[in-house]
Amino acid sequence: MTMLSKNSFQAVTTMFRQVSGIQLSDAKQALVAGRLQKLAQARGVRDVDAYVELLMREGDAQELVKVVDKLTTNETYFFREPQHFEHLKRMLAERRAGAAGGDFRVWSAASSSGEEAYSIAMVLGEHFGLRGWQVIGTDLSTAMVDTARRGLYPLERARLTPTPLLKRWCLKGHGDNTGKLMVAPELRQLVRFECANLTRTLPEIGQFDLVFLRNVLIYFDNPGKADIVKRVLTRLKPDGLLFTGHAESIANLGIPTVAVAPAVYRHA
Numbered sequence: 001m002t003m004l005s006k007n008s009f010q011a012v013t014t015m016f017r018q019v020s021g022i023q024l025s026d027a028k029q030a031l032v033a034g035r036l037q038k039l040a041q042a043r044g045v046r047d048v049d050a051y052v053e054l055l056m057r058e059g060d061a062q063e064l065v066k067v068v069d070k071l072t073t074n075e076t077y078f079f080r081e082p083q084h085f086e087h088l089k090r091m092l093a094e095r096r097a098g099a100a101g102g103d104f105r106v107w108s109a110a111s112s113s114g115e116e117a118y119s120i121a122m123v124l125g126e127h128f129g130l131r132g133w134q135v136i137g138t139d140l141s142t143a144m145v146d147t148a149r150r151g152l153y154p155l156e157r158a159r160l161t162p163t164p165l166l167k168r169w170c171l172k173g174h175g176d177n178t179g180k181l182m183v184a185p186e187l188r189q190l191v192r193f194e195c196a197n198l199t200r201t202l203p204e205i206g207q208f209d210l211v212f213l214r215n216v217l218i219y220f221d222n223p224g225k226a227d228i229v230k231r232v233l234t235r236l237k238p239d240g241l242l243f244t245g246h247a248e249s250i251a252n253l254g255i256p257t258v259a260v261a262p263a264v265y266r267h268a
Protein backbone atom coordinates (compact mmCIF):
# COMPACT_ATOMS: atom_id res chain seq x y z
CA MET A 1 0.00 0.00 0.00
CA THR A 2 1.19 3.52 -0.79
CA MET A 3 2.14 5.35 2.41
CA LEU A 4 2.40 9.02 3.17
CA SER A 5 3.94 10.50 6.34
CA LYS A 6 1.87 12.82 8.53
CA ASN A 7 4.18 15.74 7.65
CA SER A 8 3.80 15.19 3.91
CA PHE A 9 0.04 14.81 4.29
CA GLN A 10 -0.14 18.09 6.18
CA ALA A 11 2.04 19.90 3.65
CA VAL A 12 -0.14 18.72 0.76
CA THR A 13 -3.48 19.37 2.46
CA THR A 14 -2.38 22.87 3.55
CA MET A 15 -1.38 23.70 -0.01
CA PHE A 16 -4.66 22.24 -1.33
CA ARG A 17 -6.70 24.24 1.22
CA GLN A 18 -4.91 27.45 0.23
CA VAL A 19 -5.72 26.85 -3.44
CA SER A 20 -9.22 25.33 -3.29
CA GLY A 21 -10.56 26.38 0.11
CA ILE A 22 -11.25 22.69 0.88
CA GLN A 23 -9.92 21.11 4.09
CA LEU A 24 -9.30 17.38 3.62
CA SER A 25 -9.81 15.46 6.87
CA ASP A 26 -7.18 13.12 8.34
CA ALA A 27 -9.34 10.21 7.17
CA LYS A 28 -8.27 11.10 3.61
CA GLN A 29 -4.58 10.28 4.15
CA ALA A 30 -4.64 6.96 2.27
CA LEU A 31 -6.76 8.46 -0.51
CA VAL A 32 -4.31 11.35 -0.98
CA ALA A 33 -1.35 8.93 -1.03
CA GLY A 34 -3.08 6.81 -3.69
CA ARG A 35 -3.94 9.80 -5.86
CA LEU A 36 -0.39 11.18 -5.78
CA GLN A 37 1.25 7.84 -6.54
CA LYS A 38 1.13 8.25 -10.34
CA LEU A 39 2.56 11.78 -10.18
CA ALA A 40 5.44 10.46 -8.07
CA GLN A 41 6.09 7.73 -10.62
CA ALA A 42 5.97 10.22 -13.50
CA ARG A 43 8.66 12.30 -11.78
CA GLY A 44 10.75 9.20 -11.17
CA VAL A 45 11.03 9.66 -7.39
CA ARG A 46 11.14 6.69 -5.03
CA ASP A 47 7.85 7.28 -3.16
CA VAL A 48 5.07 9.75 -2.46
CA ASP A 49 6.93 11.34 0.48
CA ALA A 50 9.87 12.09 -1.78
CA TYR A 51 7.45 13.54 -4.33
CA VAL A 52 5.89 15.87 -1.74
CA GLU A 53 9.36 16.94 -0.64
CA LEU A 54 10.19 17.79 -4.27
CA LEU A 55 6.90 19.60 -4.73
CA MET A 56 7.45 21.83 -1.71
CA ARG A 57 11.10 22.48 -2.56
CA GLU A 58 10.48 23.42 -6.20
CA GLY A 59 7.10 25.16 -5.73
CA ASP A 60 6.57 24.58 -9.47
CA ALA A 61 3.17 26.03 -10.39
CA GLN A 62 2.53 23.44 -13.18
CA GLU A 63 3.19 20.57 -10.81
CA LEU A 64 0.93 22.12 -8.15
CA VAL A 65 -1.89 22.30 -10.71
CA LYS A 66 -1.45 18.56 -11.34
CA VAL A 67 -1.74 17.86 -7.61
CA VAL A 68 -4.87 20.01 -7.27
CA ASP A 69 -6.39 18.20 -10.27
CA LYS A 70 -5.75 14.85 -8.57
CA LEU A 71 -7.23 15.92 -5.24
CA THR A 72 -10.54 17.36 -6.43
CA THR A 73 -13.55 15.03 -6.46
CA ASN A 74 -15.02 15.25 -9.91
CA GLU A 75 -17.80 12.68 -9.97
CA THR A 76 -20.64 13.80 -12.23
CA TYR A 77 -22.98 12.52 -14.96
CA PHE A 78 -25.62 13.75 -17.38
CA PHE A 79 -29.00 14.74 -15.88
CA ARG A 80 -27.81 14.21 -12.31
CA GLU A 81 -30.61 15.12 -9.87
CA PRO A 82 -33.23 15.04 -12.63
CA GLN A 83 -35.81 17.09 -10.66
CA HIS A 84 -33.77 20.19 -11.48
CA PHE A 85 -34.03 19.55 -15.19
CA GLU A 86 -37.81 19.05 -14.85
CA HIS A 87 -37.94 22.37 -13.00
CA LEU A 88 -35.95 24.01 -15.77
CA LYS A 89 -38.30 22.63 -18.46
CA ARG A 90 -41.41 23.83 -16.59
CA MET A 91 -39.84 27.22 -16.06
CA LEU A 92 -39.02 27.62 -19.73
CA ALA A 93 -42.52 26.50 -20.75
CA GLU A 94 -44.04 29.19 -18.50
CA ARG A 95 -41.68 31.91 -19.71
CA ARG A 96 -43.23 34.37 -22.13
CA ALA A 97 -42.09 33.69 -25.69
CA GLY A 98 -39.62 36.36 -26.78
CA ALA A 99 -39.22 37.62 -23.18
CA ALA A 100 -37.02 40.71 -23.11
CA GLY A 101 -33.49 40.80 -21.70
CA GLY A 102 -31.24 39.29 -24.36
CA ASP A 103 -29.83 35.78 -24.30
CA PHE A 104 -30.92 33.30 -21.65
CA ARG A 105 -27.67 32.64 -19.78
CA VAL A 106 -26.83 29.72 -17.50
CA TRP A 107 -23.70 29.15 -15.42
CA SER A 108 -22.61 25.68 -14.31
CA ALA A 109 -20.39 26.94 -11.50
CA ALA A 110 -18.49 23.74 -10.64
CA SER A 111 -18.85 22.01 -13.96
CA SER A 112 -16.30 19.22 -13.46
CA SER A 113 -16.02 17.32 -16.78
CA GLY A 114 -18.98 19.19 -18.30
CA GLU A 115 -21.93 16.79 -18.20
CA GLU A 116 -24.07 19.22 -16.16
CA ALA A 117 -23.45 22.09 -18.57
CA TYR A 118 -24.26 19.92 -21.61
CA SER A 119 -27.41 18.54 -19.92
CA ILE A 120 -28.62 22.12 -19.41
CA ALA A 121 -27.67 22.90 -23.01
CA MET A 122 -29.76 19.97 -24.31
CA VAL A 123 -32.84 21.27 -22.46
CA LEU A 124 -32.21 24.82 -23.75
CA GLY A 125 -31.60 23.50 -27.26
CA GLU A 126 -34.98 21.74 -27.16
CA HIS A 127 -36.73 24.91 -26.02
CA PHE A 128 -34.94 27.67 -27.94
CA GLY A 129 -33.27 25.86 -30.81
CA LEU A 130 -29.71 26.96 -31.52
CA ARG A 131 -29.92 30.67 -30.71
CA GLY A 132 -30.88 33.01 -27.89
CA TRP A 133 -29.02 31.22 -25.08
CA GLN A 134 -25.60 30.30 -23.78
CA VAL A 135 -24.12 28.09 -21.10
CA ILE A 136 -20.80 28.70 -19.35
CA GLY A 137 -19.13 26.00 -17.28
CA THR A 138 -16.30 26.79 -14.87
CA ASP A 139 -14.20 24.61 -12.61
CA LEU A 140 -11.10 24.82 -10.46
CA SER A 141 -9.51 21.83 -12.16
CA THR A 142 -7.77 22.55 -15.46
CA ALA A 143 -7.86 18.85 -16.34
CA MET A 144 -11.65 18.83 -15.95
CA VAL A 145 -12.03 21.97 -18.05
CA ASP A 146 -10.01 20.29 -20.83
CA THR A 147 -12.19 17.17 -20.65
CA ALA A 148 -15.34 19.29 -20.72
CA ARG A 149 -14.16 21.14 -23.83
CA ARG A 150 -13.58 17.83 -25.61
CA GLY A 151 -17.20 16.74 -25.03
CA LEU A 152 -16.43 13.01 -25.36
CA TYR A 153 -17.85 10.69 -22.68
CA PRO A 154 -18.32 7.04 -21.79
CA LEU A 155 -21.90 6.10 -22.68
CA GLU A 156 -22.71 5.01 -19.13
CA ARG A 157 -22.48 8.63 -17.97
CA ALA A 158 -25.60 9.29 -20.04
CA ARG A 159 -27.84 6.64 -18.45
CA LEU A 160 -30.26 9.28 -17.11
CA THR A 161 -30.42 11.23 -20.37
CA PRO A 162 -33.90 11.15 -21.93
CA THR A 163 -33.59 9.08 -25.14
CA PRO A 164 -34.95 11.77 -27.50
CA LEU A 165 -32.29 14.21 -26.22
CA LEU A 166 -29.57 11.61 -26.55
CA LYS A 167 -30.61 10.98 -30.16
CA ARG A 168 -30.90 14.63 -31.04
CA TRP A 169 -27.84 16.11 -29.34
CA CYS A 170 -25.23 13.32 -29.12
CA LEU A 171 -23.26 11.31 -31.65
CA LYS A 172 -22.44 7.67 -31.06
CA GLY A 173 -18.72 6.88 -31.17
CA HIS A 174 -17.25 4.38 -33.66
CA GLY A 175 -13.84 2.75 -33.99
CA ASP A 176 -11.59 4.03 -31.20
CA ASN A 177 -14.59 5.79 -29.70
CA THR A 178 -16.87 2.76 -29.45
CA GLY A 179 -18.75 2.88 -26.13
CA LYS A 180 -18.53 6.68 -26.06
CA LEU A 181 -20.70 9.59 -27.04
CA MET A 182 -19.72 12.97 -28.43
CA VAL A 183 -21.88 16.00 -27.73
CA ALA A 184 -23.03 17.33 -31.13
CA PRO A 185 -20.84 20.20 -32.41
CA GLU A 186 -23.80 22.56 -32.91
CA LEU A 187 -24.63 22.25 -29.21
CA ARG A 188 -20.98 22.49 -28.12
CA GLN A 189 -20.73 25.84 -29.92
CA LEU A 190 -23.13 27.35 -27.39
CA VAL A 191 -21.32 25.98 -24.33
CA ARG A 192 -17.96 27.29 -23.23
CA PHE A 193 -15.70 26.27 -20.39
CA GLU A 194 -13.05 28.08 -18.42
CA CYS A 195 -11.18 27.80 -15.14
CA ALA A 196 -12.51 29.69 -12.14
CA ASN A 197 -11.95 29.35 -8.41
CA LEU A 198 -15.17 29.95 -6.48
CA THR A 199 -13.21 31.05 -3.41
CA ARG A 200 -11.48 33.90 -5.28
CA THR A 201 -12.49 36.90 -7.37
CA LEU A 202 -14.59 35.52 -10.21
CA PRO A 203 -13.68 36.08 -13.86
CA GLU A 204 -15.75 38.51 -15.93
CA ILE A 205 -18.43 36.13 -17.13
CA GLY A 206 -21.44 38.44 -16.78
CA GLN A 207 -24.84 37.91 -15.18
CA PHE A 208 -26.97 34.78 -15.34
CA ASP A 209 -30.63 33.78 -15.38
CA LEU A 210 -29.71 30.49 -13.71
CA VAL A 211 -26.71 29.31 -11.73
CA PHE A 212 -26.11 25.63 -11.05
CA LEU A 213 -23.88 25.38 -7.96
CA ARG A 214 -24.32 21.70 -7.29
CA ASN A 215 -22.31 19.16 -5.33
CA VAL A 216 -19.43 21.47 -4.52
CA LEU A 217 -20.63 23.26 -1.35
CA ILE A 218 -20.56 19.89 0.37
CA TYR A 219 -16.73 20.11 0.53
CA PHE A 220 -16.77 23.34 2.55
CA ASP A 221 -17.58 24.29 6.16
CA ASN A 222 -20.41 26.79 6.77
CA PRO A 223 -18.26 29.97 6.55
CA GLY A 224 -16.71 28.59 3.34
CA LYS A 225 -20.14 27.80 1.91
CA ALA A 226 -21.48 31.25 2.81
CA ASP A 227 -18.48 32.94 1.21
CA ILE A 228 -19.00 31.02 -2.06
CA VAL A 229 -22.77 31.47 -2.17
CA LYS A 230 -22.48 35.25 -1.58
CA ARG A 231 -19.90 35.57 -4.34
CA VAL A 232 -21.93 33.47 -6.77
CA LEU A 233 -25.13 35.41 -6.03
CA THR A 234 -23.45 38.61 -7.26
CA ARG A 235 -23.69 36.98 -10.72
CA LEU A 236 -27.35 36.00 -10.48
CA LYS A 237 -29.84 38.38 -12.15
CA PRO A 238 -32.47 39.87 -9.79
CA ASP A 239 -35.13 37.39 -10.95
CA GLY A 240 -32.65 34.52 -11.49
CA LEU A 241 -32.57 31.09 -9.83
CA LEU A 242 -29.78 29.33 -7.95
CA PHE A 243 -29.71 25.51 -7.97
CA THR A 244 -27.70 23.69 -5.30
CA GLY A 245 -27.24 19.95 -4.80
CA HIS A 246 -30.18 18.35 -2.98
CA ALA A 247 -27.82 17.43 -0.11
CA GLU A 248 -26.58 21.01 0.22
CA SER A 249 -28.98 23.27 2.08
CA ILE A 250 -28.05 26.94 2.14
CA ALA A 251 -31.05 27.82 4.36
CA ASN A 252 -28.99 28.15 7.56
CA LEU A 253 -26.17 30.29 6.14
CA GLY A 254 -27.86 33.61 6.89
CA ILE A 255 -27.90 34.66 3.24
CA PRO A 256 -31.02 36.47 2.01
CA THR A 257 -32.50 33.85 -0.33
CA VAL A 258 -35.90 32.21 -0.63
CA ALA A 259 -36.39 28.54 -1.51
CA VAL A 260 -38.82 28.18 -4.42
CA ALA A 261 -38.49 24.39 -4.79
CA PRO A 262 -36.20 21.74 -3.25
CA ALA A 263 -32.62 23.01 -3.72
CA VAL A 264 -33.79 25.94 -5.89
CA TYR A 265 -33.45 29.48 -4.54
CA ARG A 266 -33.95 33.08 -5.60
CA HIS A 267 -32.79 36.38 -4.12
CA ALA A 268 -34.93 37.40 -1.12
Ligand SMILES: C[S@@+](CC[C@H](N)C(=O)[O-])C[C@H]1O[C@@H](n2cnc3c(N)ncnc32)[C@H](O)[C@@H]1O
Pocket (backbone or CB within 6 Å): 019, 020, 021, 022, 072, 073, 074, 075, 076, 077, 080, 109, 110, 111, 112, 113, 116, 138, 139, 140, 141, 144, 196, 197, 198, 199, 213, 214, 215, 216, 245
Ligand atom coordinates in the same frame (compact mmCIF):
# COMPACT_ATOMS: atom_id res chain seq x y z
C1 LIG B 1 -18.50 16.57 -7.58
S1 LIG B 1 -18.09 17.75 -8.79
C2 LIG B 1 -19.70 18.45 -9.15
C3 LIG B 1 -20.00 18.47 -10.63
C4 LIG B 1 -21.43 18.91 -11.00
N1 LIG B 1 -21.72 20.24 -10.54
C5 LIG B 1 -22.45 17.93 -10.48
O1 LIG B 1 -23.26 18.29 -9.63
O2 LIG B 1 -22.46 16.79 -10.95
C6 LIG B 1 -17.32 19.03 -7.81
C7 LIG B 1 -16.43 19.96 -8.63
O3 LIG B 1 -16.12 21.10 -7.84
C8 LIG B 1 -14.85 21.56 -8.24
N2 LIG B 1 -14.30 22.46 -7.21
C9 LIG B 1 -13.82 22.15 -5.98
N3 LIG B 1 -13.38 23.25 -5.35
C10 LIG B 1 -13.60 24.30 -6.20
C11 LIG B 1 -13.33 25.70 -6.13
N4 LIG B 1 -12.77 26.26 -5.04
N5 LIG B 1 -13.66 26.45 -7.21
C12 LIG B 1 -14.23 25.90 -8.31
N6 LIG B 1 -14.50 24.58 -8.42
C13 LIG B 1 -14.19 23.79 -7.39
C14 LIG B 1 -14.05 20.28 -8.40
O4 LIG B 1 -12.91 20.47 -9.23
C15 LIG B 1 -15.10 19.34 -9.01
O5 LIG B 1 -14.98 19.26 -10.41
